[in-house]
Amino acid sequence: MIKLGVNIDHIATLRQARGTPYPSPVQAALMAETAGADSITLHLREDRRHIQDADVRILRQCLQTRMNLEMAVTEEMIAIALDVKPQDVCLVPERRQELTTEGGLDVAGQLERIKDACARLGAAGIRVSLFIDADTEQLEAARAAGAPVVEIHTGRFADARTEVEAASELARIRSAVAYGLKLGLQVNAGHGLHYHNVHEIAGIPGVAELNIGHAIVAQALFVGWEQAVAEMKRLMVEAAAG
Ligand SMILES: CC(=O)[C@@H](O)[C@H](O)COP(=O)(O)O
Numbered sequence: 121m122i123k124l125g126v127n128i129d130h131i132a133t134l135r136q137a138r139g140t141p142y143p144s145p146v147q148a149a150l151m152a153e154t155a156g157a158d159s160i161t162l163h164l165r166e167d168r169r170h171i172q173d174a175d176v177r178i179l180r181q182c183l184q185t186r187m188n189l190e191m192a193v194t195e196e197m198i199a200i201a202l203d204v205k206p207q208d209v210c211l212v213p214e215r216r217q218e219l220t221t222e223g224g225l226d227v228a229g230q231l232e233r234i235k236d237a238c239a240r241l242g243a244a245g246i247r248v249s250l251f252i253d254a255d256t257e258q259l260e261a262a263r264a265a266g267a268p269v270v271e272i273h274t275g276r277f278a279d280a281r282t283e284v285e286a287a288s289e290l291a292r293i294r295s296a297v298a299y300g301l302k303l304g305l306q307v308n309a310g311h312g313l314h315y316h317n318v319h320e321i322a323g324i325p326g327v328a329e330l331n332i333g334h335a336i337v338a339q340a341l342f343v344g345w346e347q348a349v350a351e352m353k354r355l356m357v358e359a360a361a362g
């Protein structure tokens with residue numbers, strides 16, 4: 121069955137806005153697991169704009185499902201991951217100036233560096249995912265780097281301004297999922313997914329897991345956190361069942 125990774129970054133964004141202890145990303149994560157999340161995703165950015173090191177360490181001790189730690193490919197983050205040992209790490213590109221993740225990781229253009237990171241994290245028992253664009257070259261590079269999992273960046277699909285553009289991006293993602301599976305990779309997807317577009321991605325045969333955060337946090341303001349999580353999971357499962 122398709123799985124939902126709930127990204128709790130923007131629970132922390134609200135907390136950081138005032139430096140208060142609330143809302144607690146830990147409380148949100150545990151409630152999300154109860155509401156149907158199959159894993160919890162959190163992005164420890166170099167600028168610590170939302171998730172803090174303490175969030176990662178506390179959550180690693182108390183999550184009942186899986187921790188999917190998103191991070192840049194830096195020595196600082198690799199050291200933290202090797203110390204915390206989350207079940208999953210997703211390597212993502214990162215720029216301080218970005219509002220959010222803008223594209224996929226260029227694995228093909230830095231293969232040896234990504235291969236080294238995959239080997240070091242894999243040797244510690246961490247399953248590595250690479251956050252990449254829906255691109256054949258990047259899929260082949262991900263396999264060459266030794267990552268067992270990829271997460272296809274769905275941001276261009278989510279941000280499409282016309283139905284034609286959305287259809288074109290969806291076709292690219294469909295092809296990428298099929299090719300990734302053919303290469304023997306687990307294929308996940310995420311970024312910019314919400315309650316009105318998730319069915320298009322969840323309905324792609326073979327997609328294993330969707331990581332979704334911003335839209336769930338936004339919806340929770342109106343319907344409550346657990347209902348927002350449960351509704352997203354329901355939409356995904358319905359779409360995957362066809
Ligand atoms: C990699 C990705 O698409 C997101 O999970 C990432 O965390 C986005 O960064 P922000 O959460 O800071 O928007």
Ligand SMILES: NCC(=O)COP(=O)(O)O
Pocket residue numbers: 127161271309310311312313331332333334335
């Ligand atoms: N990797 C995508 C993710 O974790 C959540 O992205 P978004 O739903 O917050 O855009």
